[in-house]
Amino acid sequence: MSSLKALHAQGQAVWLDFVARGFVEKGDLARLVAEDGIRGVTSNPAIFEKAIAGSDEYDDAIRAALAQGDRSVIDLYESLAVVDIRKAADVLRPVFDETGGADGFVSLEVSPYLALDTEATVAEARRLWADVDRPNLMVKVPGTAPGVPAVRTLIGEGINVNVTLLFARRVYEEVAEAYIAGLEDLAARGGDVSKVASVASFFVSRIDTAVDALLAEKAAAANDPEEKSRIEELLGEIAIANAKLAYRSYKLMIEGDRWKALAAKGARPQRLLWASTGTKNKAYSDVLYVDELIGPDTVNTVPPATLDAFRDHGTPAATLERSVDEAEAALATLDRIGISLDAVTDQLVTEGVTLFADAADKLLAAVALKRATVLGDRMNRQTIAAEADLAKAVSAAAETWRANGTIRRLWAKDASVWTNADEAKWLGWLTSTADGRQKLADYQAFAADVKAAGFTDVLLLGMGGSSLGPEVLAETFGPQPGFPKLRILDSTDPAQVRATEAAVTLATTLIIVSSKSGSTTEPNVMLAYFFDRLKQTVGDRAGSHVVAVTDPGSSLEKVAQRDGFRRIFHGEPTIGGRYSVLSPFGLVPAAAAGIDVAAFLDSADVMVHACGPDVPPAANPGVQLGLLLGLAARAGRDKMTMLASPALADFGAWTEQLVAESTGKNGKAIIPVDGEPLASPSHYGSDRVFVDLRLVSDAASPHDAEIRALEQAGHPIVRIVLRDRAEIAQEFFRFEIATAVAGAVLGINPFDQPDVEASKIKTRELTAAFEAAGRLPAETPVASSGSFDVFTDPKNAEALRAMGADADPASWLKAHFSRVKPGDYVALLAYLCRSPAHVGTLQTMRLAVRARRKVATCVGFGPRFLHSTGQAYKGGPDTGVVLQITADDHPDLPIPGQSASFGIVKAAQARGDFGVLAERGRRALRIHIKTDVTAGLASLAAAVDKALS
Ligand SMILES: O=P(O)(O)OC[C@H]1O[C@](O)(CO)[C@@H](O)[C@@H]1O
Numbered sequence: 001m002s003s004l005k006a007l008h009a010q011g012q013a014v015w016l017d018f019v020a021r022g023f024v025e026k027g028d029l030a031r032l033v034a035e036d037g038i039r040g041v042t043s044n045p046a047i048f049e050k051a052i053a054g055s056d057e058y059d060d061a062i063r064a065a066l067a068q069g070d071r072s073v074i075d076l077y078e079s080l081a082v083v084d085i086r087k088a089a090d091v092l093r094p095v096f097d098e099t100g101g102a103d104g105f106v107s108l109e110v111s112p113y114l115a116l117d118t119e120a121t122v123a124e125a126r127r128l129w130a131d132v133d134r135p136n137l138m139v140k141v142p143g144t145a146p147g148v149p150a151v152r153t154l155i156g157e158g159i160n161v162n163v164t165l166l167f168a169r170r171v172y173e174e175v176a177e178a179y180i181a182g183l184e185d186l187a188a189r190g191g192d193v194s195k196v197a198s199v200a201s202f203f204v205s206r207i208d209t210a211v212d213a214l215l216a217e218k219a220a221a222a223n224d225p226e227e228k229s230r231i232e233e234l235l236g237e238i239a240i241a242n243a244k245l246a247y248r249s250y251k252l253m254i255e256g257d258r259w260k261a262l263a264a265k266g267a268r269p270q271r272l273l274w275a276s277t278g279t280k281n282k283a284y285s286d287v288l289y290v291d292e293l294i295g296p297d298t299v300n301t302v303p304p305a306t307l308d309a310f311r312d313h314g315t316p317a318a319t320l321e322r323s324v325d326e327a328e329a330a331l332a333t334l335d336r337i338g339i340s341l342d343a344v345t346d347q348l349v350t351e352g353v354t355l356f357a358d359a360a361d362k363l364l365a366a367v368a369l370k371r372a373t374v375l376g377d378r379m380n381r382q383t384i385a386a387e388a389d390l391a392k393a394v395s396a397a398a399e400t401w402r403a404n405g406t407i408r409r410l411w412a413k414d415a416s417v418w419t420n421a422d423e424a425k426w427l428g429w430l431t432s433t434a435d436g437r438q439k440l441a442d443y444q445a446f447a448a449d450v451k452a453a454g455f456t457d458v459l460l461l462g463m464g465g466s467s468l469g470p471e472v473l474a475e476t477f478g479p480q481p482g483f484p485k486l487r488i489l490d491s492t493d494p495a496q497v498r499a500t501e502a503a504v505t506l507a508t509t510l511i512i513v514s515s516k517s518g519s520t521t522e523p524n525v526m527l528a529y530f531f532d533r534l535k536q537t538v539g540d541r542a543g544s545h546v547v548a549v550t551d552p553g554s555s556l557e558k559v560a561q562r563d564g565f566r567r568i569f570h571g572e573p574t575i576g577g578r579y580s581v582l583s584p585f586g587l588v589p590a591a592a593a594g595i596d597v598a599a600f601l602d603s604a605d606v607m608v609h610a611c612g613p614d615v616p617p618a619a620n621p622g623v624q625l626g627l628l629l630g631l632a633a634r635a636g637r638d639k640m641t642m643l644a645s646p647a648l649a650d651f652g653a654w655t656e657q658l659v660a661e662s663t664g665k666n667g668k669a670i671i672p673v674d675g676e677p678l679a680s681p682s683h684y685g686s687d688r689v690f691v692d693l694r695l696v697s698d699a700a701s702p703h704d705a706e707i708r709a710l711e712q713a714g715h716p717i718v719r720i721v722l723r724d725r726a727e728i729a730q731e732f733f734r735f736e737i738a739t740a741v742a743g744a745v746l747g748i749n750p751f752d753q754p755d756v757e758a759s760k761i762k763t764r765e766l767t768a769a770f771e772a773a774g775r776l777p778a779e780t781p782v783a784s785s786g787s788f789d790v791f792t793d794p795k796n797a798e799a800l801r802a803m804g805a806d807a808d809p810a811s812w813l814k815a816h817f818s819r820v821k822p823g824d825y826v827a828l829l830a831y832l833c834r835s836p837a838h839v840g841t842l843q844t845m846r847l848a849v850r851a852r853r854k855v856a857t858c859v860g861f862g863p864r865f866l867h868s869t870g871q872a873y874k875g876g877p878d879t880g881v882v883l884q885i886t887a888d889d890h891p892d893l894p895i896p897g898q899s900a901s902f903g904i905v906k907a908a909q910a911r912g913d914f915g916v917l918a919e920r921g922r923r924a925l926r927i928h929i930k931t932d933v934t935a936g937l938a939s940l941a942a943a944v945d946k947a948l949s
């Protein structure tokens, strides 16, 4: 008889502590079952890590799984593990059947990340039990304090449990008690207790490894040679002594009345399973932890090498109940010399959880990598180049995030990832795509309705998060055949409102008014205007031309109901505006414009999966980007400069809001720089990070050489490559995660916008003054010419006068720009129509500033930027030098039902914003164009150019 089979004759079952796809598929496991009488299999995260990460055995299965549709990394891993476990269970099924369910089990461990959460452990165990769907499965549950009650619950439900990570006899006794209590629960519910099996995995070798190290220290410190030798005698003895006493507890347990009552109902005892029985110390026998622990009604799960060794030279003799007194004496001596076994075993449980979590991290990172390889260009590729110090800081932070499970905590909506304020309430965007899928049929029906109604245009009215995402969709996807063209209006500038109206055919236009709060001034006044125009155009059918997207219960919803809007779509109140593009705020306009919402969500989900809670930081593109942006900002590189292929150019406008409004507060910020053309390294200071978003078809352009030059000059470069413009969906999610991560690195709440409110208040005060007096409060310029009036607050005025500003506006510009220093940014904030001509002139102006001052330049149109970068300009660091540009609106445009016109609202917004900048002590100057706006802006550009020289 093989020595292994002889163990069985002693009442001990040998299980194999190993599993791998090829090993099972090629029949190696079946051979061990047949030849050595192996009667079970155990696995753990470390075993799967070696099997999956360390081989290409699973690559075909990964490819096949992904061919059926992308999925999360944890799902992918589990699908592999579940197949292995099922296959192993099927190999062992004859043993299970022949022994009437006494043996023939295969164990699969619950996620080590859940080891400290009873409910999550129970839920996961139930799920695995159902997924594997084999009666000879044992779900492995850790014997941690929260794990023990989970054992009782699961046993009570008839689920086989292998309780793992047991080191202390006290804990083993609690587990044995939980098993009995679980069976009693099951019996009380009328369940069949004879159908449940359990083992208690009592770890052995790890105890010697830990205790031996302490013994060696004690021995080295002992002066008395006798004491020294007494200490040394304990080396390699404690783990076995501890196990022998655990077995004694087991024997006592089965003698108890509670157990006997259960046994009478056919219950099977929870066998002690010796785990961790591969010898770690090469000085010891390689079969030490088998030879010494042989006894009836036990299991020993051995790694393959130990199995081979025992087959070769193991001694199958009953040893477990030998020398129990000596075992007790050894433990007493250990105690006497001051080594606490309790402390060691407590520590080993903690370490055990960490070790398995570390293994799971490695495993999931490897699966994430394999997934990315299989997806190829279906997943937008991101590469980060950063100089050594920053790269080191990013990998150190990634390791800290990994060790602390921070990305899992982020996904679990744990506010302590940020500032422990109300962040948990603002994380609904994490699951936007899942929500979108649930409502897919509705979006599709809406798209069909819009198409069938024959609308030629869709005009979306909204600000910030309610408009910038849709704008990216409109610009990136372009018009879709058979569907109306999507346009956005996010301005109170009269000329802009008029130009937008002129661009659409009102009679066949569908208006989407988007506002989460429903109380934002701009969408409300824009709606008032267009609803009135619709009434004039289509009469009573005006309501059927309007769709509202708003959070439930908003004032806009009430208006929509009152005016009989065509549809009302509800937003999700746990999603802030700037994180809302994958929610109805993006999907409704997408559907109306004929964008394939299902394909859009599929694309977004590729990145949702890549950035999931299960993907460790080093393999998680969103976390990598966020850590880079956050750490670079902390090191002074706080200007995130967005570059993009022409087809993707509008994405920067959306990122601007996301990043600026999220990070720009408490004197900190990542300042987004969008639309600044790429230049040679000499144009930039050392405060930049470049993000380059390219279509693969544009990848080899001269642009690449220019980017390389920046990289060589030491600027951090993030390269993101899209195979197709439709893959922009992925970028929304990547940047949302990255922004949330960067917020955590900066130590701010990335979901509030405290300083936007400040300027809204000032604006309200001004419009109230207008309502009362019929005009805005008078202002006195600090300087005037025929073309311009110059305004600023007393503090700025004093500082600028001290620098030579006099009666000539040019002197103010000169003084103002002479305040710009390295590391600053200049923001040109124009409350004008965002016409191509004005954009062009402001671009000329910003390039002059960059060329002369070597600083980052931002261009914003008011009031649009107020809902975007405005937060950072007011709440971020005092590094902004602001030139506000206003003009008189000729002709102005009345707002139906209000005394204030569009021009007045916009003027109040500009002044309100300036007031807050001034209050915050920001370097700010306002130039008011008195002439024709376009010509006046051009002469301002010339004046700025002169002022810079
Ligand atoms: O969708 P709402 O409520 O109209 O808000 C529009 C925008 O205004 C802000 O609340 C503040 O600027 C943004 O965060 C938001 O995206």
Ligand SMILES: O=C[C@H](O)[C@H](O)COP(=O)(O)O
Pocket (backbone or CB within 6 Å): 017, 042, 043, 044, 046, 164, 201, 203, 205, 206, 275, 276, 277, 278, 301
């Ligand atoms: O169930 C088995 C255990 O997970 C395994 O035996 C642990 O062994 P180790 O201490 O060698 O990792």
